[in-house]
Structure formats: C-alpha cells, structure tokens
Amino acid sequence: MPDAIPSQSAFLTLSGISKRYAGVRALEGVDFACERGKIHAVLGENGAGKSTLIKIIAGVVQPDTGTMRLDGRDVSFATPSAANAAGVVCIFQELSLMPDLSVADNISIASPPRRFGLIDARAQRRRAEQLLAEIGCEDVNPLMRVRDLPLSRRQVVEIAKALGKKPQLLILDEATSALTSADVEKVYAMLARLKAEGVAILYISHRMHEVEALADRASVFRNGRHIETFDKGKRSTADIVQLMIGRDIAAQYPPKPARETPKPVLDIENLSWDRHLHQISLRVGAGEIVGLGGLDGQGQKSLLLALFGVLRGVSGQITVEGREVRPASPAAAKSVGIALVPEDRKTEGLMLPMSIADNLVIASLDAISKGPLVDRARENEAIKRAIARLQIKIGAPGDAVSTLSGGNQQKVVLAKWLMTDPKLILLNDPTRGIDVGTKQELYRLMRELADQGAAILFYSTDYDELIGCCNRVAIMYDGRIVRELEGDDLTETNIIASALNIDGATPESSGAAHA
Amino acid sequence: MLDDVAIRFRQNIGIVTAVLLFAVLYLLYNFAHPKGFSSAVLVQNGDEIFALAMLAMAQTVPVLASGLDLSVGAVMTMVGCFASYLLTGVADGTPLHLEIFGLHLGLGTFPGGVSGILLGIAVCLAIGTLAGFINGCIVVYGRIQPIIATLATGAVYIGIALFLRPTPGGKIDEDLNWAMTNSLGDFAATVHIFDDGAASWFAPVAWIPVPFVLLILIALLVWVPFRRSVLGRAVYAVGSAEGAAYMSGLPIDRAKIAAFTLAGFFAGCGGLFLAIQTSSGNADIPQAGAYTLNSIASVVIGGTSLLGGTGSAIGSIFGAMVLRVISFFFRIFDIAPLLQPLFEGLILLAAVSIGALGVLRVKNTLELFR
Numbered sequence: 001m002p003d004a005i006p007s008q009s010a011f012l013t014l015s016g017i018s019k020r021y022a023g024v025r026a027l028e029g030v031d032f033a034c035e036r037g038k039i040h041a042v043l044g045e046n047g048a049g050k051s052t053l054i055k056i057i058a059g060v061v062q063p064d065t066g067t068m069r070l071d072g073r074d075v076s077f078a079t080p081s082a083a084n085a086a087g088v089v090c091i092f093q094e095l096s097l098m099p100d101l102s103v104a105d106n107i108s109i110a111s112p113p114r115r116f117g118l119i120d121a122r123a124q125r126r127r128a129e130q131l132l133a134e135i136g137c138e139d140v141n142p143l144m145r146v147r148d149l150p151l152s153r154r155q156v157v158e159i160a161k162a163l164g165k166k167p168q169l170l171i172l173d174e175a176t177s178a179l180t181s182a183d184v185e186k187v188y189a190m191l192a193r194l195k196a197e198g199v200a201i202l203y204i205s206h207r208m209h210e211v212e213a214l215a216d217r218a219s220v221f222r223n224g225r226h227i228e229t230f231d232k233g234k235r236s237t238a239d240i241v242q243l244m245i246g247r248d249i250a251a252q253y254p255p256k257p258a259r260e261t262p263k264p265v266l267d268i269e270n271l272s273w274d275r276h277l278h279q280i281s282l283r284v285g286a287g288e289i290v291g292l293g294g295l296d297g298q299g300q301k302s303l304l305l306a307l308f309g310v311l312r313g314v315s316g317q318i319t320v321e322g323r324e325v326r327p328a329s330p331a332a333a334k335s336v337g338i339a340l341v342p343e344d345r346k347t348e349g350l351m352l353p354m355s356i357a358d359n360l361v362i363a364s365l366d367a368i369s370k371g372p373l374v375d376r377a378r379e380n381e382a383i384k385r386a387i388a389r390l391q392i393k394i395g396a397p398g399d400a401v402s403t404l405s406g407g408n409q410q411k412v413v414l415a416k417w418l419m420t421d422p423k424l425i426l427l428n429d430p431t432r433g434i435d436v437g438t439k440q441e442l443y444r445l446m447r448e449l450a451d452q453g454a455a456i457l458f459y460s461t462d463y464d465e466l467i468g469c470c471n472r473v474a475i476m477y478d479g480r481i482v483r484e485l486e487g488d489d490l491t492e493t494n495i496i497a498s499a500l501n502i503d504g505a506t507p508e509s510s511g512a513a514h515a
Numbered sequence: 516m517l518d519d520v521a522i523r524f525r526q527n528i529g530i531v532t533a534v535l536l537f538a539v540l541y542l543l544y545n546f547a548h549p550k551g552f553s554s555a556v557l558v559q560n561g562d563e564i565f566a567l568a569m570l571a572m573a574q575t576v577p578v579l580a581s582g583l584d585l586s587v588g589a590v591m592t593m594v595g596c597f598a599s600y601l602l603t604g605v606a607d608g609t610p611l612h613l614e615i616f617g618l619h620l621g622l623g624t625f626p627g628g629v630s631g632i633l634l635g636i637a638v639c640l641a642i643g644t645l646a647g648f649i650n651g652c653i654v655v656y657g658r659i660q661p662i663i664a665t666l667a668t669g670a671v672y673i674g675i676a677l678f679l680r681p682t683p684g685g686k687i688d689e690d691l692n693w694a695m696t697n698s699l700g701d702f703a704a705t706v707h708i709f710d711d712g713a714a715s716w717f718a719p720v721a722w723i724p725v726p727f728v729l730l731i732l733i734a735l736l737v738w739v740p741f742r743r744s745v746l747g748r749a750v751y752a753v754g755s756a757e758g759a760a761y762m763s764g765l766p767i768d769r770a771k772i773a774a775f776t777l778a779g780f781f782a783g784c785g786g787l788f789l790a791i792q793t794s795s796g797n798a799d800i801p802q803a804g805a806y807t808l809n810s811i812a813s814v815v816i817g818g819t820s821l822l823g824g825t826g827s828a829i830g831s832i833f834g835a836m837v838l839r840v841i842s843f844f845f846r847i848f849d850i851a852p853l854l855q856p857l858f859e860g861l862i863l864l865a866a867v868s869i870g871a872l873g874v875l876r877v878k879n880t881l882e883l884f885r
Contacts, residue, residue, distance in 0.1 A: 060762070081764025096762040100755035100824030101748075102526075109752060109763045118743040143522045274878050305881065312878045329880070348881070 010069075011036045011200045012057065012088075012169055017066030019052050026052040027224045030066070034169070034217075039191060039201045041211045044221035045244050045463070045496070050204055053221070054171050057202070058090035059083035070169070084110065087168030091158055091175040097146045104128035104142035107161045131160040136186035151275075152180050159187065170194060171202040176210065188214065206295045208237055208500045222246045237502055245492050253440075253468030254447040262286050264319075265455035266307075266424050271316035276302045278479045280316070284424070284455040289446060291470035292459040294499045299479035300459040301343060304426045307457070308340040309333040321423060334363065339417035340426040341410070349413040350401050357383045357397035359412050364419040386415040391441065407438030414445065425449060427458045431465060443469055463495045477501045529818015530830035532869065536816075537833050540840045547847050554698055554722040561724035562696045562792055564839045566591065568730055569785030570806050571813035571831035572738065573647075573778040578814050580774040581754040581823025582654065582661030586669030587782040587810050588803035590646045593672040594639050594786030596679040599796025601625055601635035604688025632688055639787045640780060646672055647779015651772035661775075669807070676798035683797035687790055695791050699723045726788070730832065733784060738828045741777060750774050754823025781828075812859070813838055816866040837862070 010033035019027040027049045034040040044050045055061045057068070059077025068075055070086060077083040080090070097106050104125045105112075113123035128142035137156045146154055159175060172191075176184050191201060191214065205211055211218060219229040220243040227243055235243075262285030271280040277299050284290045292300040306314045309327030318325055320336055327333035330340070342348035350359050360383050361368060368378040383397050390411045394404065401412055410430055417425065427446070431439045446469060450456055460466050466473050472486045475498040483498040485491075524531065545551035570587050577584040603609045608627040613620040626634060646668070653664045694705035700721030703712030712721055741747040749770035752760040761767055785806075790796055810831075811821075817834030819826025841859055845852050877883055 079764065080762050084764055092762070096759045098752045098755040098759050098763075098824070100820075101751055105748065105751075109748070109760075109765065112745060112748065114745075118740055119745065119748060121743070141518060141522060143519055143526075145526060302879075305879065310879060310881050312880060 009035050011071060013069040014053075014057070015067050015069075017053075017056060017063045017068070019056065019061065019063050025224050027056070027063070030221075030224075030226045032219065032226055032229075034200050034202055036168075036198045036200045037195055038216045039195055039203050039214050041215035041218040042202060042204045042221065043211065043218055043240060043244060048221040048244070049224040050221055051173070052224075054090060054173055054202065054204065057083070057169075058088060058092075058171060060090075081110065084165050087166070088171070089162045089165045089167035089169070090171040090173065091162045092173055097154060097158060097161070099147035100145060102142060103132075103140055103144050103146060103149070103157050106146055106157060107131060107142070107164050109161070110165065127164065128160070131164050132156070134163060135159055135190045137183065152183060155179055156183060159190075163190070167194075167199060169200045169202070171204075173204045174206065176205065176207070184210075206500060208240070208502050212237075220244055241493060241496050241500075241502075245496060254444050256447075256471055257287075257451070262288050265321055266457065267317075267319040268307075269317040269319075271303070271306060271314065271318065273302060273306050273311050273314045276479050277306060277314075280479075280481055282474055282481060284457050286423075286453045286455055287450045288471045289450050289456040289458055289469055291466040291473035292457065292476060293463065293466050293473045293485075293495050294476040294482075296461060298476040298499075300476050301428060302479075303476070304340060304428050304457065304459060307333070307424075307426055308338060334420060337421070337423035338426065339363075339420060339422035339424070341413050341417065341428060341430045343428045345406075345409055345413050350409060352402040353400055355398045356387075356392075356394055356401050356404070356412060359401045360386050360397075360416050361419065363416050367419070382419060386419060389418070390415045390445065405438075407434040407441075410434055410442070411438070414442070418449070423454060425454055425456045427456065427460075429460055430458075431460065431462065439465075463492050466490075466495065467492060475499055526825075527818070527827075527830075529825075530827060530833065531818075532866075533817045533830050533833040533837060536866075537837045537840065540837060540844075544840055544843050544847065547844075554724070557722070557727075558696070558698055558724040560839070560843065561726035561730075563843075564836055565726040565730060566785040566789045566792070567806065567809055567813065567839060568832045568835040569733075569781050569788065570810040571817065571835035572733075572828040573781035573785065574807075574810035574814045575817070575819055575826065575828040575831040576741075576750065576774045576777045576781070577661060578811075578819055578821060579754045579823055579826060580750045580771055581757075581821075582771070582774070583811065583821070584647075584650065584665045584775060584778050585662060585807055586646070586650060586665040586672055587778060587785075588805070588807035589669035589672035589676070590643050590779055590782035591786035591789060591806060592798055592800075592803040593646065593676040593679075594643045594783045595790035595793075596676040596685070596796035596798055597642055598635065598639045598787050598790035599680065599685025599687065601638055602632055602688055602691060602791070603627070603686045604632055604691060632691055636787065640783045643783015643786060644776055644780040647776040647782065648772065650779065651775030654775060655768045655771050665775075669803075673798065673800055673803060676796075676803075677800075680796045680798045683795055683799075685790075685796040687794045689794075692791050692794050695725055695729075695788065697725060699725060699728060701725075729788075733781075734829060734832065737777075737780070741773075742827070746770055746773050751824055754825075756824075809835070809838055812863050816863065834866075 012034050014030060014032040017027055017030040030053065032053070042050050042053065052061065056063050059080045059082050070088070075086060077086065098109070107128045108124045112119045113127060114120055125142050132138055132140050135156065140153055140156060146157060149157065155175065162170065176187055179187065195201060203215060215232060217229065217231050220227045220240065222244060223246070227246070264283050264285050266284040268280055268282045272278055280303060292303065294300060302311065305311050307318060309329045309332050320338065325336045327336060327338065346352060361379055365374060368375055368382055387394065387397065392408050392411045392415065394408070401409060404412065431442060446456055458470060467490055472484060473490055473495065474481045475483045475485065475495060477499065482501060485494055545556070548556055550556050570591060573587045574584055600609065600611065605627045608624040608631060610624045611622040613622055625631065650665055650668050653659055653668065654661050657664065690705050694702045698721060700712040702725050703709045703717065709717045746769065749760065749765045749767070750773065752765055753767055753770050757767065813834035814831045815821060815834065816837050817826065817830030817832070819830060838859060841862060842855055845855050874883065
C-alpha cells in the first residue's frame with residue numbers, strides 16, 4: 001500500500017481511481033494526494049500511467065471509477081476549462097498553443113482583458129509582457145506568432161499562459177524538456193516562488209537530477225499503479241530505479257544465436273539533423289537486431305525517419321552494404337533496400353479503406369508488374385505467399401484492411417515491406433497496442449529475418465522487449481547515443497540508468513568508455 | 516517599436532501583397548482608361564466589385580476556421596430572389612402569396628414606402644444570416660464536413676431561389692437602385708439629406724461611390740468588432756489548432772456556428788446588393804457557382820490560408836478587387852473576353868505559389884502530409 005498522507009493537510013486527494021482505454025488498463029485503484037506549498041514529483045517508466053493520472057486531474061479524461069477531492073470538496077472535471085476554473089492548471093507535454101495566433105493572444109486565450117466587450121489588445125499585450133517578465137523571459141515579443149518561435153520559446157509561452165490562470169494546483173508534464181538550461185534556472189526560480197505562495201505543484205520529469213533538485217516528495221508509478229510515495233532524501237536513486245522497474249512476467253523471446261562480428265549492412269557516421277539528432281554513429285550488421293532505447297522523444301524516431309529519407313537537411317554519412325547512400329525520399333530509400341514500419345500504422349503504415357491485398361503489394365508493385373500493368377497472376381501469388389508466411393488471420397484478401405485486428409494490421413505492414421526484400425529493416429515501436437500472442441510472432445519473425453541476413457534497427461518503448469530481442473541496444477538521450485549495451489550489460493537497470501542519463505555523462509566520455 | 520512594425524509587416528505579408536497588386540493593376544487600368552480617375556469610372560467599378568467583395572468576406576470566416584462554405588453563392592442568389600419581392604417600393608405594399616401543391620395561400624401584404632423598404636432590407640439580411648446559421652448547425656451538430664454540408668444546403672438554397680423566381684423577374688424600387696449604385700452625392704439627392712447633397716461641406720466627399728462606403732462601413736462595423744471579440748478569436752484558434760483550442764477551454768462549437776452565420780450575413784449583403792443593382796431577382800445557377808468559386812479565389816489571393824488560422828476578411832476584399840480589375844482590363848484592351856478565365860487562373864496560381872513557398876522550409880517531409 002502507498003504510504004498514507006494525512007488527509008487534513010492534502011489539497012488534492014484521489015481515491016480508488018481506475019481508467020481503461022479500450023480494455024487496456026492505464027490506471028488501477030490509484031490513491032494519491034498532494035499538498036499546498038510542496039513540489040511533488042511523479043515518477044515512472046513509459047506507460048506507467050503518469051500521463052493518464054494528470055489527464056484525469058486536469059479534466060482531459062474522466063476516470064472509470066474513483067473520486068477526487070480538491071480543497072475538501074468532491075470534484076469531477078468534465079473539461080480542461082472546468083479544471084482551470086477550479087484552479088487546476090496543467091502545462092502539457094504536447095503544447096496547447098495555437099501556432100497562428102500571437103504570443104499575447106495565446107497567453108490570454110481563455111479570458112482576454114476586454115473593453116466595451118471587445119478584446120483590449122493593449123491590455124492583453126501588457127499582461128503578456130508582465131507574465132513573461134515573471135519567468136524572466138522578456139526577450140519574447142508578444143506580437144510574434146507562436147509558429148515563428150523556436151520550441152524552447154514556445155515552452156516558455158506555455159508556462160506564461162499557465163501562470164496567467166492563477167493556478168492553485170500547477171501540473172508540469174515534462175515542461176522543461178525543450179527549455180535551454182538558462183531558462184530552466186528561471187523556471188526553477190518561478191516554481192520556488194509559487195511554492196512559497198502556497199501553490200501545490202505536481203512535477204513530472206524524466207530527468208532524475210531535476211527531480212532531486214526540486215521535489216519535496218516523490219511518488220512512483222508502475223503499470224498503472226501507485227507504488228510508493230516518499231519524502232526527499234528517503235530513497236536513493238538506485239532504489240527509485242528499482243521501484244520503477246518492479247517485477248514483470250517476461251515474454252517469450254526466440255534465442256539469440258551467438259555470432260562473430262557480422263558483416264556491416266548499415267554504417268552511420270556523425271549523422272545530425274536540425275536540433276534533434278547530434279553526431280550519431282552506429283553500425284548494424286547482417287543478422288543483427290539492434291535496439292534503440294531510451295525515454296520517449298530522445299530522437300529515436302527522427303533517426304529512423306532520417307535513414308528512410310523523410311527528413312531534409314540531414315548531415316553525416318550513411319552507408320548501406322558498403323555504398324554511401326543519401327535517400328531523399330522514402331521511394332529512394334526503398335530502392336536501396338531500406339524498409340520502415342512506421343510509428344502510426346493507421347495513418348502512415350496502411351491505407352485503411354483499401355483491401356488487404358492492395359496494401360500488401362503497394363510497396364512492391366514494380367516487382368509484380370509487366371510494363372505499366374500489374375500482373376494479376378503474380379500479384380495473387382505474392383499475396384498468398386505473404387499471408388501464409390506471416391500467418392495473417394483474414395477473411396478474404398479483398399476485405400478492407402481496417403477490418404483486421406491491430407496485431408494482424410501490423411503484420412500486413414511488415415509483410416508489405418518483406419515483399420521488397422529489404423536489406424535493412426527499420427521498426428518504429430511495432431508492438432505498441434498489440435496483444436501478447438501476436439507480439440511473440442513478431443519477435444520470432446524478426447529473428448527469422450535477421451537469420452536470413454537482414455539488418456534490423458528496432459525502436460521500442462518497452463525495455464523488456466529490447467532486452468529479449470536485441471543483440472545490442474543503443475540508448476539515446478537528447479538526440480545522442482549515450483551508451484551501447486550488449487551481452488550481460490543488457491539489463492533493465494542499465495537501460496533505465498542510461499535512459500535517465502543519471503550519471504549525467506557526456507556522450508563523448510561514455511561513448512569512449514564503451515567503445 | 517520598429518521591431519513591432521517589422522513583425523506586423525511579416526505577419527500580414529499576404530494582405531500587403533494583395534493590396535499592392537490591386538494598387539498597381541488599378542492604377543494601370545485608370546491610366547489606360549479614356550475616362551480614368553473619374554467618379555463615373557469609380558462608381559461603375561464599385562458596383563461591379565461590391566457583391567464579390569461581400570462573398571469574399573463571407574468565404575473568409577469559415578475558411579479561417581478551416582472549413583469551406585460552398586453555399587455562399589447560393590445564399591446570395593436566394594436572398595436576391597427574396598429581395599425582388601420585398602423591395603418593390605410600391606406605396607400600397609406588395610401582396611405576397613404562396614402557390615404550392617396546387618394550393619394558393621395568401622400571406623398578407625408586405626408594407627410599402629420607405630419603412631417597408633427598410634423592413635425588407637432587414638428581412639433579406641435576416642434570411643441570409645439564418646441560412647448561414649443553419650449551415651453552422653449542420654456542421655457542428657450533424658458532424659458533417661463543411662464542404663459537403665454546404666454543398667447540400669447550397670443546392671437547397673438554390674432550389675428555394677428557383678421556386679421563388681423560376682424565371683428572372685420582380686422589381687426593385689427605382690430610387691433605392693439609384694441611391695445605392697451611384698455616388699454619395701446622388702444618394703443624398705435621392706433620400707433628401709444634406710440639402711439634397713448640395714451642402715458645401717459635403718462637396719469634397721460627394722464623388723465617392725456608395726458601394727465603397729458600404730464596403731468600408733460593413734468592414735468597420737461588422738468585421739473589425741468580430742475579429743476583436745472572444746468569439747472571433749476562437750474562430751482563428753479553431754482554424755489554427757482545434758485540439759489546442761479545446762484544451763484552452765474555448766467555445767469551439769459556438770465559434771464554428773458563428774463563422775458560418777457571419778458568412779450567411781455577408782453573402783446576404785451581397786445578394787441584396789446584386790438584386791438592387793440589377794433591379795430584379797434571378798435564380799441564376801451558373802452565376803451562383805461562379806461567385807462561390809471566385810470567393811474562394813479571392814480569399815486565397817487576399818492572403819488567407821485555406822488551412823485556416825491566418826488571414827483576414829480585409830485581405831479577401833482586396834483579393835476580390837484584384838480579380839475584378841483583371842476583368843476590367845479585358846474591356847479596355849479589347850482582348851477576347853473568352854480568355855478571361857485563363858488569366859484569372861494564372862493570377863490565382865501565382866498568388867497561391869507565393870503562399871506555398873513556406874513548404875520549402877519544412878525539414879520533416881512527413882509534416883507535409885499532416
């Protein structure tokens with residue numbers, strides 16, 4: 001049971017909160033409380049239920065069961081604005097700014113200052129200047145459109161917008177992730193001020209040193225449950241990591257064959273892109289499954305997109321089977337033997353209303369055509385083979401792909417790419433939202449493909465999966481590879497420790513130490 | 516301070532471009548015209564511009580909320596047909612009746628005289644506004660995409676117009692026609708104000724065409740307050756990022772309904788003017804379609820993004836004027852009028868290309884498809 005907190009001092013109390021999404025448990029029987037004048041950190045792995053927790057508190061989603069008390073009164077927020085009205089303000093990870101409106105418009109969007117019933121642009125601007133000054137970011141011109149600001153400045157605007165709502169309970173969800181270190185200091189100072197004024201603050205961050213510096217109390221979540229709450233200094237970082245991992249039933253993974261240094265298929269040297277990828281060097285050999293690990297949004301997806309020719313302005317060297325390539329589009333990437341199973345299978349992976357058959361052959365049409373016409377006989381042959389190979393459970397190949405279950409849909413995406421005979425397969429979290437049985441089939445298939453000589457680069461948010469499937473895992477942090485784990489080093493503790501960048505190691509030193 | 520000016524300039528580059536384009540074209544036109552820079556030419560141009568300018572404003576509001584209104588031309592046509600019954604100006608009033616399913620229903624007499632005309636104008640504008648309100652409700656509560664919802668309601672409105680005027684006809688009060696489609700001086704003389712327009716202080720402005728004055732009044736009294744209202748702000752917010760607008764607690768449904776309602780009002784203004792100008796009601800289907808498409812073109816030329824969130828009805832007015840000036844050129848340069856669509860199309864392409872330059876700066880090509 002989580003440590004009880006005296007209810008008379010609690011500002012917000014949650015009791016027995018549960019929430020399921022389409023049958024998947026996100027939160028289960030959560031009791032939680034936080035107080036005024038305290039910064040309370042909420043910790044947990046990807047998918048531990050932190051986001052659902054704050055969405056419930058902020059009125060974005062409604063819990064299935066359980067009650068919420070704020071300041072001694074029972075409350076339930078139907079919308080974010082109802083929560084705002086009660087003084088609960090959340091700074092979300094995905095920004096809630098309107099890119100085409102100005103900074104001043106955005107900051108006062110919910111209740112702008114008015115004169116004669118109309119928005120008073122001058123007062124609104126003064127208000128924006130004031131709030132920005134409060135967090136020490138006077139350099140942002142309130143007239144600027146949010147679209148034209150860099151991400152770090154947008155985050156500042158987001159914080160100013162939240163401050164303008166006079167919060168009693170302020171929730172920061174990774175609110176400092178995009179900030180420059182100078183701005184982070186200013187935000188810390190602002191939080192200290194709010195704390196002194198008696199505001200309750202919930203702080204969600206993956207940066208352990210930040211949590212250590214700021215939080216008065218921390219709660220750990222795992223698998224939708226509240227595991228433990230403790231005061232500052234009561235637990236070591238190692239303890240916290242252990243609490244976050246917990247114990248899970250391991251899935252079945254195919255054995256990893258031992259092998260000597262494989263022939264490299266993919267060789268990346270100093271790959272950089274925009275502000276999101278920095279000096280990435282990585283090798284993936286034939287028959288190898290290399291994992292990309294780390295917290296969400298540390299550049300793993302960008303790396304896969306860069307290799308697949310989706311990003312513009314990529315610098316560095318990409319070599320596939322000894323030939324330097326620079327794919328300018330997914331079509332070009334395909335022609336050098338790269339395949340990508342994308343992040344969102346419903347929009348990027350499949351054409352949902354089209355048939356299973358059409359989706360299967362869509363990437364390899366040139367292989368089954370004679371001149372401009374598709375050869376129906378070869379097409380049907382190829383479709384039959386693919387369905388048999390991946391054991392896709394279907395009614396008829398002519399059915400719309402949207403009629404399949406999530407797992408079978410993902411198999412169609414994979415099968416589509418296997419038809420192109422790729423040398424390098426990029427997988428972007430392919431098992432997300434898929435049942436355990438299908439997951440195991442996918443693991444088996446990945447290993448099979450590797451054994452046939454393909455190189456696989458596999459991003460997953462599930463650490464267990466990375467450990468079970470991969471020969472090697474590269475951990476990314478802030479657009480860099482901070483560590484490569486292999487063999488006995490490939491443990492969950494090591495992954496989390498590297499993912500949180502706890503030792504704060506610079507990529508150079510840790511990379512060198514491990515090379 | 517200079518910073519602010521620079522920022523505002525960059526943000527309104529679309530409108531600035533449209534204004535400059537119009538200014539250059541219109542100056543050229545006046546130099547080329549034998550009677551250029553005269554009140555007569557200006558009056559004629561004003562009459563030709565007004566209805567399209569209104570429809571361009573009408574189209575702007577739903578577009579800002581990232582919806583397209585395909586019914587603006589139909590609303591204009593329908594309101595025009597109503598006007599041809601209600602603005603006859605016959606002193607004793609106009610008897611109205613309805614023939615439907617073989618039934619003959621008397622609807623009483625619509626009042627005549629000046630008060631009758633004012634009432635008629637109000638009723639016509641109310642009909643346009645109601646049509647827009649219905650569009651908005653269907654989009655919001657029916658959860659139907661704006662483009663298809665307004666395609667359907669547009670057909671309905673045209674149907675009503677055809678029912679009212681199976682053949683062109685009807686009548687508009689002659690004084691009303693004269694007063695609204697000429698210069699301010701003529702207006703004053705017709706309605707007997709300012710010593711019939713002869714007052715000495717009035718002389719410096721007497722040459723200004725009435726349609727331009729109306730355009731400016733509507734822009735100042737309707738558009739500007741709307742843009743500065745919370746609802747207007749919400750329309751921009753919805754078009755910019757609906758999810759973020761929802762998370763910010765904005766009245767999304769009301770904003771969308773307001774956008775379509777305002778579109779109906781503007782379209783009604785256009786229809787009313789067109790009826791007054793032509794002195795008749797005409798359920799002209801090709802004309803309704805052409806006005807709708809031109810309204811979209813005007814919006815784009817005026818610097819409003821079809822994706823929503825940025826732009827202004829003021830820009831669209833200039834967009835409409837650019838389109839119209841192009842057609843003026845055909846008259847004075849004696850080019851085959853059949854070439855007109857070709858040139859309008861090229862101008863539209865050029866204007867849109869400028870707006871699309873931002874695509875070249877996108878670094879993640881996947882974003883182009885979102």
